[in-house]
Amino acid sequence: MLRKIAITAAALLTMGLGLTGPAAADLQDILSAGKVRIGVPIDVPPFGFVDENNQPTGLDVDVANLVGEALGVEVELQQITGANRIPYLVTDRLDMVISAMGATPERAQQIAFSSPYSALSIGVFGPDEIAVSSPADLGSETIAVARGTTQDLELTAAAPDANIQRFDDDATAAAAFLSGQVQLLATANVVAKDLMDKNPGVVLKPKFILRYSPTHIGIQQGNPELLRWLDTFVFYHLTTGKLSEITEKWLGQPLPENFPSL
Numbered sequence: 001m002l003r004k005i006a007i008t009a010a011a012l013l014t015m016g017l018g019l020t021g022p023a024a025a026d027l028q029d030i031l032s033a034g035k036v037r038i039g040v041p042i043d044v045p046p047f048g049f050v051d052e053n054n055q056p057t058g059l060d061v062d063v064a065n066l067v068g069e070a071l072g073v074e075v076e077l078q079q080i081t082g083a084n085r086i087p088y089l090v091t092d093r094l095d096m097v098i099s100a101m102g103a104t105p106e107r108a109q110q111i112a113f114s115s116p117y118s119a120l121s122i123g124v125f126g127p128d129e130i131a132v133s134s135p136a137d138l139g140s141e142t143i144a145v146a147r148g149t150t151q152d153l154e155l156t157a158a159a160p161d162a163n164i165q166r167f168d169d170d171a172t173a174a175a176a177f178l179s180g181q182v183q184l185l186a187t188a189n190v191v192a193k194d195l196m197d198k199n200p201g202v203v204l205k206p207k208f209i210l211r212y213s214p215t216h217i218g219i220q221q222g223n224p225e226l227l228r229w230l231d232t233f234v235f236y237h238l239t240t241g242k243l244s245e246i247t248e249k250w251l252g253q254p255l256p257e258n259f260p261s262l
Contacts (some may be wrong), residue, residue, distance in 0.1 A: 047100035059207030116214030135159035
């Protein structure tokens with residue numbers, strides 16, 4: 001009788017395990033395979049986009065290649081979008097996703113997140129000669145901002161008495177700065193970098209940051225060894241400065257010294 005119960009229990013356990021979905025590839029699986037499958041974006045420049053040779057490039061691609069180098073394995077890049085990055089991960093089509101992804105409580109119900117490796121930021125940008133390093137330093141300088149955006153709300157809260165000039169969108173706010181109509185521009189670091197790339201001679205250095213939006217590596221849940229390795233990887237390359245170097249290359253500014261962890 002006990003043998004029958006044991007067999008039945010084992011069968012039920014096997015069936016139950018079969019219903020849990022694909023098993024997450026752990027660290028040793030990746031090392032044994034000699035390959036890591038990483039999803040990178042193709043629709044979020046400069047984090048990820050397709051170059052003139054139809055190859056993925058960008059900040060996240062550089063980080064993905066750095067992960068492969070640290071693991072000592074081949075990197076298999078798979079092009080993904082914001083819509084399919086989590087489904088591809090939870091169905092075991094990928095080992096990890098490096099895709100300008102923020103960590104949220106909702107997403108954390110489906111996947112696990114590493115410590116942040118980079119960050120989008122919004123802040124106030126301008127030329128070197130304007131000596132402003134905090135909201136308190138703002139005087140007569142006029143700041144352009146797109147009306148109703150996050151940067152508008154954050155700037156208004158941080159510097160309610162500042163001389164803020166609001167425009168209908170980011171493009172017209174940027175045009176006002178480029179034409180000399182205003183002295184400073186409140187925007188995202190990716191926008192500031194893009195403006196400098198497209199307008200040689202234009203300088204948009206960060207004066208102060210209003211908000212950071214960190215980006216994280218995503219993996220399947222139930223994989224503590226790989227998650228611990230990724231956290232160690234991020235910590236190590238924050239201390240070497242490599243992640244800050246990659247961020248500055250693509251976003252136009254390095255990571256802050258007090259960059260947050262998860």
